Amino acid sequence: MLHLIPAPLHRLAYRVAHALRKRWWQVRQPKISSVSVIATDLEDRLLLVRLTYGSGSWSLPSGGIGRGEEPEAAARREFREETGCEAGTLRFVGIQQDLLHGAHNSVHVYAAKVQGNPAADGREVMDARFFPLHSLPEPLSPFARRRLELWRGSPQE
Template identity: 50%
Template sequence: MLRLIERLLPRPVHRIALRVAYRLRHRWRSVVKAPLEGVSVFVTDLEGKLLLVRHSYGPEGWLLPGGGARRGEDAIEAARREIAEETGCKLENPRLLASVEETISGAPHTAHLVAARTLDRPKPDGREVIEARFFPTHSLPEPQTPLTRARIAAWRGKLGGSAG
């Protein structure tokens, strides 16, 4: 039902609704402290370039694609769904790299870091994601959020830095 409502709203109205919902969710999580799970996905193309996205809401700058995991959904399923929804890309051989316990909006959060390749060109949905592009790993765009920067550093270092 929610997806139907999203598709019926014009994109500019939907983007405004996402900004409001993002702020409300941040406040709700800081009060309720409900634990959530999500995925950040390191998607590379055949040249080894890394996919980054810019959202229509939330922090300014370039981010790793991903999002919340649904109840009962494993990290690989969540990664496939989020990447398809946000960019239209299909993941090839996704694998779980690590799970990180952190605090977001004052509440516990488990971030599953997933790596995969895609043969597809990203097509942003124009609602949640307004831009999606591959970048050479030696020349990533700015600004990046501190969380994105930390995850990319971990991916390059101890996590291996490849999505093969």
């Protein structure tokens, strides 16, 4: 259904919706829950995405938890939607609290090993690729930096 809309129009719709959501959150200051996935491949490279809306920074695959959805299911769904890849075993890393455009956001952070090559859909995600951990791209979002600090400080399996 979504591919019936031309990609440039779809990207414009994402930017407009993002701007409206930011304004709404600034006024309402809701409590929201989301997920973020720190995914590495078999070579221990980190998978990052750049969205077609927002700051243009590289970030971790992330998104909202739907009403009645479990955080792990949301992490799998968002990861698949943003990268085209399936997450292997998800390991819960922790929860971080963020202020996101006025909204109080509880972010459930997961780590996963993935196989396969990510593919940006050209609509929500303009780029998705792996980077060596010692050479991450700039600009890297401050939220991604915080999640990576949490991950680096957690027991690795």
